[in-house]
Amino acid sequence: MYNFLEKMGNVDRRVIFLIIGMVVLLPLLFPFGLPVKATKTTIDVYDAVEAIPDGGKVLVSFEYGPSTKPEIHPMAFAILRHLFHKGHPVIIMCLWPDGLFMAQEVIHQVAELEYDLKYGVDYVNLGYRPGNEAIIKGITRGFESVYTIDTQGLPLSSIPIMRGVETVADIDFIFSLSAGYPGSVEWVQYAADPLQIPFSSGTTSIQVNEVLPYVQAGQMQGIIAGMPAAAEYEGLIIEHGHFDMPGDATRFMDAQSIAHLVIVLFIILGNTAYYIKRKKEQKY
Amino acid sequence: MSVNILGGWIAAFLTLSIFSYLYKDNPFYKMAEHIFVGVSAAYWGTLAFWNQIVPNLFGRLWPAAEYSSLEGFNVAWYKLYHGLHFLSRSIFPISEDGTIIGIPGDQTQNLTYIFPFILGVFMLFRLIPSIGWLSRWSLAYVVGLAAGLRMYGYMNSNVLAQMYGTILPIEWLPELSFFGNLGNIFNTLVIIVGVLSGLFYFFFSMEHKGVFGTVSRIGIYFLMVSFGASFGFAVMGRISLLIGRFNDLIEYAHSQYYFATFILLGVMIVTLYVLSRKPDEASEV
Numbered sequence: 001m002y003n004f005l006e007k008m009g010n011v012d013r014r015v016i017f018l019i020i021g022m023v024v025l026l027p028l029l030f031p032f033g034l035p036v037k038a039t040k041t042t043i044d045v046y047d048a049v050e051a052i053p054d055g056g057k058v059l060v061s062f063e064y065g066p067s068t069k070p071e072i073h074p075m076a077f078a079i080l081r082h083l084f085h086k087g088h089p090v091i092i093m094c095l096w097p098d099g100l101f102m103a104q105e106v107i108h109q110v111a112e113l114e115y116d117l118k119y120g121v122d123y124v125n126l127g128y129r130p131g132n133e134a135i136i137k138g139i140t141r142g143f144e145s146v147y148t149i150d151t152q153g154l155p156l157s158s159i160p161i162m163r164g165v166e167t168v169a170d171i172d173f174i175f176s177l178s179a180g181y182p183g184s185v186e187w188v189q190y191a192a193d194p195l196q197i198p199f200s201s202g203t204t205s206i207q208v209n210e211v212l213p214y215v216q217a218g219q220m221q222g223i224i225a226g227m228p229a230a231a232e233y234e235g236l237i238i239e240h241g242h243f244d245m246p247g248d249a250t251r252f253m254d255a256q257s258i259a260h261l262v263i264v265l266f267i268i269l270g271n272t273a274y275y276i277k278r279k280k281e282q283k284y
Numbered sequence: 285m286s287v288n289i290l291g292g293w294i295a296a297f298l299t300l301s302i303f304s305y306l307y308k309d310n311p312f313y314k315m316a317e318h319i320f321v322g323v324s325a326a327y328w329g330t331l332a333f334w335n336q337i338v339p340n341l342f343g344r345l346w347p348a349a350e351y352s353s354l355e356g357f358n359v360a361w362y363k364l365y366h367g368l369h370f371l372s373r374s375i376f377p378i379s380e381d382g383t384i385i386g387i388p389g390d391q392t393q394n395l396t397y398i399f400p401f402i403l404g405v406f407m408l409f410r411l412i413p414s415i416g417w418l419s420r421w422s423l424a425y426v427v428g429l430a431a432g433l434r435m436y437g438y439m440n441s442n443v444l445a446q447m448y449g450t451i452l453p454i455e456w457l458p459e460l461s462f463f464g465n466l467g468n469i470f471n472t473l474v475i476i477v478g479v480l481s482g483l484f485y486f487f488f489s490m491e492h493k494g495v496f497g498t499v500s501r502i503g504i505y506f507l508m509v510s511f512g513a514s515f516g517f518a519v520m521g522r523i524s525l526l527i528g529r530f531n532d533l534i535e536y537a538h539s540q541y542y543f544a545t546f547i548l549l550g551v552m553i554v555t556l557y558v559l560s561r562k563p564d565e566a567s568e569v
Contacts, residue, residue: 017306024526028534070528071521097331130336137433148339148391189437193445205521209514216475217449219441226517227524252527259523 002276009273016266023262027254034257036250038232041215044222045200046236048173049082052198056172057165058088061187064179065098068204072177074230074249075202076106078237079175084115084122085242089161091171093147094128095135095182100151102177119152120159127151132182136190139168169195176201184211188219202230227256289541296536296544299529300552310556338375338387341401344394346376348386358393362386450479478506 038046052058060079064072083090092107094100103125111117119125126147129135138146143165144156156162164170168191176199178184184201192199198221203211205226214220224233230249237243301316346365354362362385368376378385403422410419452472456465484496485503492500537545 014307020526021530024523025530025534028527028530068525070531071524097328097335128331128335129340130332133433133437148389186437189434189441193437193441205517205524206514208517209510213446213449214441217445219445219449226520227527228520248531252524252531255527255530256520256523259526260520263519263523 005269005273005276006280008269009277019262020259023258024255027258028252031251031254034254036228036231036235036253038236039229041212041222042224042229042232042236044215045202045224046082046222046233046240048198048200048221049079049086049175052086052088052173054087056088057091057161057170058083059091059093059168059171059174061174061176061178062092062094062099062103063096063183064102064177064204065096066102068179069102070248070252071204071227071230072179072202073102073106074227074247074252075224075233076102076177077110077247078230078233078243078249079177079202079224080106080110081114081243082233082237084110084117085237088173089121090123091126091161091165092123093126093135093139095132095186096179097128097130099177100125100128104151120154121161124159124161125151126156133186133190136168136182136186140191140195142167168197171197173197174199178202178207178211179204180207183207184214184220184223188214193219200224202233227252289544292536292541293544293548296533296541297548299533300545300548303529304552304556307556311559312552312556337404339389339391341397341404342376343387343389343391344397345401346386347391347393348384348388349393351383351385354385450475452476477502482506 060076060083062076080090090111092103094103107123107125111119111123115122117123126143127150129146131138131146135146143162147156149155150159168174174187174192174197176184176187178187178201184203184207187199187201191197199219200221200223201211202224203226208223208225211220211223212225215223224230227249230247231253234243234247234250238246298316298319301312304310305313346362349358349362351362365376365385366378369378377388403425406418407422408419409415452475454469454472457468460468481499481503483503485492485500485507487500490496533545535541537543
């Protein structure tokens with residue numbers, strides 16, 4: 001046993017890569033549907049969306065790109081399905097250039113194919129503007145100071161959904177789909193906190209530790225934290241009848257769970273092997 | 285072969301090329317890495333120029349106007365635009381019949397944008413060493429603006445609001461159960477002890493000995509837990525991204541994409557094997 005553990009400590013890293021690859025690949029090919037239970041922070045986001053007044057306007061900001069698509073894209077689908085099912089007009093904007101393509105993909109699927117909504121009335125895509133937090137700061141002064149036209153070249157003043165929306169303070173709820181800078185943190189600092197606008201976010205796993213203090217302090221209303229929380233949110237909207245089919249995050253969770261299990265196993269084995277090796281060295 | 289299928293083949297090839305680094309450094313990985321850097325730089329540059337500089341800077345200096353309606357200073361100002369039009373017709377367009385001049389859009393003229401324009405040009409002077417010092421003015425403006433913009437945000441959201449979030453009252457809430465209240469009070473104590481001991485650890489004006497040393501040591505444990513949580517989330521995020529790539533590779537392995545994943549994987553394995561057998565190139569592969 002000792003010899004086996006010692007050998008484990010010296011195993012070629014490529015063997016570990018191969019094993020991780022296999023444990024991710026196999027559950028994707030042969031899913032077995034592990035249960036996903038919603039955590040408090042995800043339920044808080046769901047409750048925050050439910051608490052938006054009827055017909056309240058929601059701003060959804062896309063701050064991610066293809067590199068973080070597997071984590072954030074399922075959240076975008078789930079949150080827009082929830083919002084559109086409840087009949088909220090949605091204003092979409094992007095602080096990341098690639099966010100525009102992500103937004104277009106989600107809009108096409110959810111707003112056009114699933115809900116057959118009317119552009120300009122039920123939703124609008126303002127598109128991407130460079131400037132990071134300066135854009136957020138800009139829309140606190142007025143949308144038209146940053147966006148003169150939307151992605152279709154329509155002047156903001158001619159878009160029905162934008163009537164009565166002069167600054168971000170006229171928005172009832174902000175949701176940021178964030179993969180880094182600029183993202184959730186900047187929304188808290190420049191819009192949600194100063195103007196006291198209800199705000200929530202879906203983030204990559206790596207960002208969670210940075211954003212969670214805002215949730216704990218009540219500056220954000222919950223957080224969809226990475227792919228597992230996206231799966232939880234998909235489960236919540238199905239459970240409450242806002243949608244009827246599980247999304248990608250739920251499908252990916254088997255692979256995620258098994259991979260974590262194997263990584264934990266590797267950490268335990270690696271540390272045990274290291275401990276045994278050190279003991280042996282001390283002995284001789 | 286449709287564009288979609290071609291895109292699938294390119295995506296599969298680049299994904300497998302990047303993954304091939306896990307075996308060892310090789311020409312496929314190097315090629316994918318160079319393509320990534322080049323495409324990213326070009327993409328960001330193009331996007332920033334056409335989305336920001338053209339509509340928000342040039343569009344505000346020379347918004348589209350009827351040539352015949354120009355008067356006063358604008359006549360000379362738009363003559364300058366004429367000169368720029370000869371440099372690039374796509375960036376500085378004029379309508380075919382010559383009646384509309386300026387950048388199309390919904391902008392109104394704002395000549396104060398000449399200052400950011402000048403500062404932007406100054407930034408490029410870094411490329412000319414003799415007048416490179418002018419770029420410091422632009423940098424000073426950017427640094428000053430960022431500091432001013434962020435100071436309020438950080439003070440308000442990261443300092444004051446976080447302090448309010450830390451100093452929570454220890455109270456018995458009637459709406460919670462007995463164990464709910466115990467948990468709530470325990471959480472509050474953990475937050476207070478964690479924050480204070482963490483701050484103690486970063487106080488370097490006293491030697492970490494005695495009571496001070498003990499408290500700062502508790503702070504280290506809290507920091508370790510925080511780093512552990514960060515590591516856990518980082519692993520979770522990376523596995524999510526791996527799942528995303530595998531999911532795409534599975535899709536490209538279907539007959540709809542002419543088994544792109546399998547074919548490309550096979551070609552790459554054979555090529556890497558052949559390259560590794562060549563003694564001259566073995567050191568490079």
